[in-house]
Amino acid sequence: MIPLAWALRSGGHDVLVASTGEVVERAAQAGLPAVEAAPGLDVMRFFETTMRENERFGDFASLRELSVEDPRRAMELVARVFAALGDRLTEGMLAAAQGWRPDLVVFEQMDSAGPFIAAKLGIPAVQHNFGLARGTDELALYAKYTDAYDRHGVTRPTEADAIIDIATEGLGTPQIGWPMRYVAYNAGGVLPGWLLATRERPRVCVTLGTAVGLMSVGALGQIVEAAKEIDAEFIFALGDSDVAELGELPENVRLVEWIPLNALLEHCDAIVHHGGSGSTFTSLAAGVPQLLLPHSADQFDNATLVRDAGIGLWLEDTTVDASHLTKLLEDKEIRAACERLRAENAARPLPSELVSKLVALVS
CATH class of the missing domain: 3.40.50.2000 (Glycogen Phosphorylase B;)
Structure with a gap:
């Protein structure tokens, strides 16, 4: 608001x-x-x-x-x-x-x-x-x-x-x-130099909202394992959450504390998130394909509509693996749908x- x-x-x-x-x-x-x-x-x-x-x-x-x-x-x-x-x-x-x-x-x-x-x-x-x-x-x-x-x-x-x-x-x-x-408001923040630097491989944002500290980080572990098989950079934007149980992260996974989501998505090619309305609509406004991992509230409704609109994936009870993340990055139909809804919102x-x-x- x-x-x-x-x-x-x-x-x-x-x-x-x-x-x-x-x-x-x-x-x-x-x-x-x-x-x-x-x-x-x-x-x-x-x-x-x-x-x-x-x-x-x-x-x-x-x-x-x-x-x-x-x-x-x-x-x-x-x-x-x-x-x-x-x-x-x-x-x-x-x-x-x-x-x-x-x-x-x-x-x-x-x-x-x-x-x-x-x-x-x-x-x-x-x-x-x-x-x-x-x-x-x-x-x-x-x-x-x-x-x-x-x-x-x-x-x-x-x-x-x-x-x-x-x-x-x-x-x-x-x-x-x-x-x-929908005009995203994600507060302000100082953007790190690496975010704006020229990059040679795709970038995926991973965030599970402000409640990540209250839930299992099991899904994050799955994404870490999948990231080892993909030539892409994964930005884990998890605030100050304790994710020590993830262990040592591969070189293509970067853990950051706070970057405004709308600013981060300007430099990302896909996002994995929890399905909150703010994350869902900020991703839509940015035209970025989404993989949703809902766990409460209206997140399941958001996941269903994102999947049905063709702008992303909802795996329900399926384990996240490299094939899902690859599809998110490479599927042309998903990307075309994302651009269509981005333009609808902008109009x-x-x-x-x-x-x-x-x-x-x-x-």
């Missing part, structure tokens, strides 16, 4: 980011004013405690299976958990909003606090989608489980005043609301082009 926030700022408008924890820190690092709605809140611990202590979440452990067998039931479980988080943020957000007096609220599609603030203050609310999930009826579902409406005597909204959608047509998803180009309206539409909602 930072590119849209900066488009508004560049258009002469004021923007305030309200959230908690790392989100507030990231917004501040991006040069945006931000307010902490729940000081000291540990979001992951809140999720764990909420699911453990509330019988409404008793079958949350089977969410992955439910997503296939009963998608609506799975969506309700997700809505309850995120509505509980949003409800925890509402009072802090409301206090900030009543002092700051916004004219418009833009909220990401899984946030239940933003729509409440808009309803309480009687101002427009715009849903900002962040990936492939369409969710046109999610607002009513989240509002159903957000208790703040009852506490404040506010009528629950059934839909947003507008929806901003970043998914391109080539992904096979229905277009809803206002289309917007969509820029965040700056939506500013006038947002202003019109206020006026």
